[in-house]
Amino acid sequence: MGQQAPSANEALPRSTRVSNLAHLLTRSARRFGDEIALAWGEQSWTWRDLDARVSAMAAGLRDRFGVKKGDRILVQSQNCNQMLESMFACFRLGAVWVPTNFRQTPAEVAYLAEASGAKGMICHAAFPDHAAACAALAAPPAFMLAIGEAGFGDSYEAVVAEYLGRAVSNEAVGRDDPCWFFFTSGTTGRPKAAVLTHGQMGFVVVNHLCDLMPGTTQHDASLVVAPLSHGAGVHLLTQVAAGARTVLTASERFDPAEIWSLVEHWRITNMFTVPTILKRLVEHPAVEGADHGSLRYIIYAGAPMYREDQKRALAKLGPVIVQYFGLGEVTGNITVLPAAEHEAEDRPGMRLNTCGFERTAMEISIQDDDGAELAANASGEICVTGPAVFAGYYDNPEANAKAFRNGWFRTGDLGYLDEQGYLYITGRASDMYISGGSNIYPREIEEKILAHPGVGEVAVLGVPDPAWGEAGIAVCVPAQGATVGEAELIAFLDGKLARYKMPKRFIFIEEMPKSAYGKITKKLVREALEARGLLAGTTA
Missing domain, CATH: 3.30.300.30 (ANL, C-terminal domain)
Incomplete structure (x- = not known):
């Protein structure tokens, strides 16, 4: 995990200080204050609105509940404006955002609260059993905020209303200061907290804009069709950095008709999804009647995409799909297969089943069991190094010892690189x-x-x-x-x-x-x- 970061009152060495991730929001609020930043159903918030609500929540967390730099805040919620705000409020204070997968059981979420040492919890009213399970821990979160009308905790909206108008500066942070615990799992099945840092995530944001959706600006709009707790949350950061509008779906369930309607209404230019969702979107009848000509990038990750599904998507949507490969520990930042390299028709000699080439400033090494690098076309473990690699697992030295070797992060996936550096995944070292x-x-x-x-x-x-x-x-x-x-x-x-x-x-x-x-x-x-x-x- 490296050395302990300086306290909030200490000066950070010039070589280690980086921009707080919340400054992405500060910058867009200054530049595009009256433009719509976020839309959800009938509601919308300007950049200035969003920044003010984030500061209000940050002030409440700090002044009412004593949240300080390094404290962990657990968040159990479906996608909503409050979930997005909680992310930036934590970043602004130098605290650590700890989102759950909202589909997890109460017992699973209680374990995450315990494993992260969460000081507080923000929980949507739809999950009273999860709140109760966390409150019943031997060392429960010291406070709880409820999103919506609930029988537990203080009201999130009441805290925002009380502190609205209170300016909160972005806390000074170092490159290795944690900002996000991204829970993943290992072969033991017990979730592990991958520690994402301000410096690492600053690089990831730039890299996503460079490699996945070049040219994204304040004139773009992004539709969120996956939980913000994982890859979609990382994707969101890139939109905030560019000043692009974010749109949340109103329905709690996956609704292809709603998604295509939103694409047309908001002139959506990019969205992040997984192959199975993209397949369902392409096969739904609503795709035929919707105007989706605004789409420039549909980014998919998380699993291989069958070739026939690729061809169907290209036929329906045109050359707009972009693939990347990565793990939560590397925040998706390993390879990219750009839209221009997705071929609509099969041809002799084409690359089939590749997940692309190395992302900018990232490096892949295919290694044998002893850590020796293998030649092109030889299959071994996919290992990676570069600024997107996480800081390590929180409070888990055994997992860290297994995950890193000679400066390389071991993904546990098996594959090979061809002579041009394109990666092919052949299997998994684990049974995941x-x-x-x-x-x-x-x-x-x-x-x-x-x-x-x-x-x-x-x-x-x-x-x-x-x-x-x-x-x-x-x-x-x-x-x-x-x-x-x-x-x-x-x-x-x-x-x-x-x-x-x-x-x-x-x-x-x-x-x-x-x-x-x-x-x-x-x-x-x-x-x-x-x-x-x-x-x-x-x-x-």
Whole structure:
């Protein structure tokens, strides 16, 4: 994690001080004060409005609740203006924004509060059980703010109203000062807090504008179709930096008709999504009647995109899709495949299944198990270095020791570089799979299934799925003398596991394939199921 940052009252050395990320908002508010910065349903806020509300919340957090530089603030919410404001309010104070995946269970969110050492929590009124789970911790957050009418905590809007008009300067920060805990998971299934810093994220913002959406200005508009807690939040920062307008969908559910209507109404020029969502948008009838000619960049990441889906998107939308590959630990900043390199038709010699070339100022090394760099076209672990790499996992020296080697961050993914430096992903060192753009880690699911007394052994695998890219199947061996069925396990897991992690199918077998060392290996399990024809139509 490096050396401890100087306190707020100490002067920062010139070599380490960087611009506070909240200055992106300060700058756009100065330049475009009366222009619309954010639109959500029937509501809109100018840059000046947004900046004033951020300062009001920052003042409330500081003066009423004692939030100071380095404190962590947990945020459990769907997309809304308050969630966006909480991000910049934390940045402005030098505090750390800790957003959750709002689909996680109360117990999972309580763990995040505990693991991050959250001083306070901002929770949407739609999640009272999550608030209660965090309040019940042995060391609960010292305060709680409620977005909307709720039976818990102080009112977010009341705090904003009380402190509106109070100017708050952006806290002095160093390059390595944390600004965001980006929770990810490892092979153990326990979430880890990847520490994103002001210096790192300042680079990422510039790099996104350079490599993903060059030419973005205050004349552009961006539509948010994914949770701000993850990649969409990083994408949002680039819009604020450029002075581009951000539009949130009004519906809490994914609604392709609404999305295409908003694209037409606001003349949307860019949006960030995942392949499964892009596929559904392209296949929805509303795409035919909507005017989407304003779109310049549809950026997708989080999973591979099937070639046929690429071709369909290009046919419907034109040459506007941009792919990138990256992890939360590198904030997506590893490769890019620009719109100009997405070919609409197959041809001999074209690059198929590449996720592009190295992002500006980033470097990829394909390494063997000992850390030696491999030659072009040789497959090994994808390792990366550069200013976008995170500072490390919070309070987790064991994970940090495994994640870094000789200055390289080890992604855990396998692949190769061709002679021109284009990257091809061939597999995963771990068993993680990606469903609907979300990383799913089997170990966590397996542990919860094994808590059922009727299950003796289990292996969770990711298999291809036409709707979600990949979906999970749970292969179970009943405990001796027990009988258990799919419906019983689904009922048992309800409330213990976020719905997006729930296996799509449960398969029951008499004996689990094992290696010569007695270990359950996913490769052997998959081969055994294929040999018995049990994977055919698994996720249909």
